[in-house]
Amino acid sequence: MGLALLALRSSSSSRVLSYRTIFSAPGIIIGKLAGPRFHFQASSVATPHIARFCYHDRLSISGNWPMRLVEVDKSAASSLMALLPALFLGLSLTPVLAEDASTELTETDASGSDFTGLRKIDDGSVVSNIHTSKWRVFTDNGRDLFLQGKLEDAERLFVAALQEAKEGFGERDPHVASACNNLAELYRVKKAFDKAEPLYLEAINILEESYGHEDIRVGAALHNLGQFYLLQKKLDGAHACYKRALKIKRQVLGEGHADYAETMYHLGKVLYLQGNGKDAEALIADSIKIFEDAGHGESFLFTRRLRYLVQIYINSNKLTNAVNIQRKILHMMEVSKGWDSLETVIAAESLALTLQSVGSLMEAKELLQRCLNSRKRLLPEDHIQIAANMLLMARVELFLYNQTSGDISKATAVIDNAKDLLGNTIRIARQALDKLVKQGANRKSNEVVVSEHTALLILLQALNCLSQLEVTKAELQKEKSMVLVSEAEKALLDCISAFKQYGREKAFGDIKGEYVSCLKHLSGLLLLPSNSRSSDNNSSRRPTLQEVENEIKRVEALR
Known part of the structure; x- marks a missing residue:
């Protein structure tokens, strides 16, 4: 992320360097100073962020800094998540806020004088002139505008601050490096990457000249440049920056420091994206x-990183490891938030999906039922998350059906329970779609589009699942020759109708995949002998096998 210079005044009479970079995304971490020590209190603001970077003369770092990075992870999709992409798409709309935290930095010096945050020059005087004064004003005002999202105005002030820093402190002064990083961070947010990169590199070059290649400030700047490269998927560049930053932090901070772990984690992410899963997992x-x-095991950041590791384990089919971590996450959520929190519900649901994949179906069912109970307390009865929850439960019931071992009464109860869950899922999803459609095309915000996508996907999945359930039920009741196609086919025809009504022929992503799946299941039913299908009102709207196959080809060809 970026670096920003913040002048500090400490009543502890120091003339040494106090250094801290606070990272945050998508929120802003706003530092608040308190004496006699430097005390940062963090709060989150939902606008683009800027980091603070403080220069004095000498480095002294306390060993208990909590790193503050709230990530926007675009994690690798796992095979397990594919069980219900709509659920996670819907839940991802929930805003995530950074946790509150504070940090103390203690710096003392024998000089006994107040310190303004300006770097002492060789002749013992403090640089102070009209340019340094302007630099401070432009930096502070630019930062305020940046936090307000007024990027154009902030850019003008950061450009001016950079010029004043050069004239007031000298072209190669660390204050110039800080000004470069401020401007680079702004350009990063504006996605003006071609302008940002030279500034990041210039800042690193100045810091290396001023403090040496192995200084912690160089390590922090390299970490920020690594973030910049990672954002653009320039993995080789990010790897080189993180690797060097990690070496510096190991030498200066030691391997037990959270700041060292911060860079180690991001290097691991880069390795994972580069395909080196084994080393990435270990890092x-x-x-x-x-x-x-x-001491950060209860932080939001810690939980986010555990979830990322879970996804890695799932992708590498280390499901036992994934389950163990997910149990830990759920326990943390239960203790800190209780079951009247959607965060706890989501943690339990994720664990249930993994348990399902390893065959622990009864435990998965119990967890999902508890999730449903909590959601019904926390959400309106027709909320789409409730529909998604019931769809998951119906799928677990179908898996449980395979364990009934020929017990007809038990198998019938399982099937009936699944059918009730799917019926309610379909009803809620249709209601949600009808409500969204009534809002009209002129009110289509991005949030509405995402909500429509989620509701339609859940509806298609539920209808597709209902069709499979009807086939299972017919086989259980040994009525294959009479009603195998009737109810199963009806569900698939409803799936096609729903896609054309709500999808408006826009087949994309997971909706496209689910729609094609419905079509292929229908084509399989149409291949059955005609005497295995009962005649009903659906016959008039039943497509031919050729029509279904043509539709499959048409949709699969869409880009």
């Missing part, structure tokens, strides 16, 4: 342990 697991041992 990320080690970084999480260091972070926890450093």
